Amino acid sequence: MVVSLIVGCVLGLAVVLYLYLWVRRPFENFASAAERAGCRARVLVVTAHPDDECMFFGPTVLETLRLGHHVFLLCLSTGNFEKKGDTRLRELYQSAAILGVPAENVTIVDDPDLPDDMNKAWDTKLVAQKIMEHVIKTSANVVITFDPYGVSSHKNHSSLYHGVNDLVSRGHLPENILVYALESVSLLRKYTSFLDVLPSTLSSASTLFLSGYPAVLKAQRAMCAHRSQLVWFRWLYIAFSRYMVINTLRPLGR
Ligand SMILES: *[C@@H]1O[C@H](CO)[C@@H](O)[C@H](O)[C@H]1NC(C)=O
Ligand SMILES: CC(=O)N[C@H]1CO[C@H](CO)[C@@H](O)[C@@H]1O
Numbered sequence: 001m002v003v004s005l006i007v008g009c010v011l012g013l014a015v016v017l018y019l020y021l022w023v024r025r026p027f028e029n030f031a032s033a034a035e036r037a038g039c040r041a042r043v044l045v046v047t048a049h050p051d052d053e054c055m056f057f058g059p060t061v062l063e064t065l066r067l068g069h070h071v072f073l074l075c076l077s078t079g080n081f082e083k084k085g086d087t088r089l090r091e092l093y094q095s096a097a098i099l100g101v102p103a104e105n106v107t108i109v110d111d112p113d114l115p116d117d118m119n120k121a122w123d124t125k126l127v128a129q130k131i132m133e134h135v136i137k138t139s140a141n142v143v144i145t146f147d148p149y150g151v152s153s154h155k156n157h158s159s160l161y162h163g164v165n166d167l168v169s170r171g172h173l174p175e176n177i178l179v180y181a182l183e184s185v186s187l188l189r190k191y192t193s194f195l196d197v198l199p200s201t202l203s204s205a206s207t208l209f210l211s212g213y214p215a216v217l218k219a220q221r222a223m224c225a226h227r228s229q230l231v232w233f234r235w236l237y238i239a240f241s242r243y244m245v246i247n248t249l250r251p252l253g254r
């Protein structure tokens with residue numbers, strides 16, 4: 001009785017908070033700051049595999065697009081672990097198109113030194129170099145990638161953090177470029193979907209991107225473009241992951 005009352009209250013509170021955040025969007029972030037300044041940010045999202053963009057970065061991509069900013073995707077492998085690189089590459093273009101990012105803003109790196117492999121960390125300097133080249137090419141002024149844990153502790157994901165962090169700590173990126181890492185949350189929070197608004201709003205992360213329900217559906221549709229990846233447990237992920245609804249980002253210090 002008492003337990004169901006508490007559960008009911010928490011659920012109710014999460015629903016109200018989610019609706020409030022969705023409608024009011026009271027967030028201060030690089031996107032709203034750029035919007036106020038009357039300019040459009042050029043946001044580069046760096047991922048490791050085709051599907052990372054919608055499984056993990058959906059709210060970031062969709063919210064920045066909604067606010068009218070430029071979005072570029074850089075994926076550092078074709079996802080060739082199961083020798084399906086060609087298929088996965090095509091799936092990434094489809095997914096990006098559903099999210100609203102045209103093919104010319106998507107770059108996929110196919111480099112034998114950056115193999116898709118859970119157990120292989122990528123060379124930090126090489127990752128840094130690829131990202132730097134792309135920052136220059138796209139004139140990006142915001143760079144977003146994984147944090148050191150990389151959502152799922154996949155070594156390729158963490159490698160991206162180390163690459164970007166290398167650029168930041170050696171002062172190779174111009175001062176005006178903002179760099180953020182996607183905050184990884186505990187397993188306990190990972191599959192709580194929109195209920196994670198409660199801990200997320202309390203997080204000390206500087207930036208919160210929240211997808212309203214239509215945007216969540218869009219990210220789910222983008223994920224469905226990754227047909228080769230739709231094994232049964234992915235459906236659970238799509239239905240319950242908080243990363244389909246909420247992204248919290250932390251700035252990388254200089
Ligand atoms: C794609 O890149 C072009 C060229 O920089 C840019 O003008 C456009 O806004 C980008 N598209 C999106 C959806 O961000
Ligand atoms: C979601 C995700 O990152 N999946 C990856 C799991 O690991 C394999 C092998 O490295 C990748 O191909 C998947 O993309």
Ligand SMILES: [Zn+2]
Nearest residue numbers: 048049052154
């Ligand atoms: Zn991945």
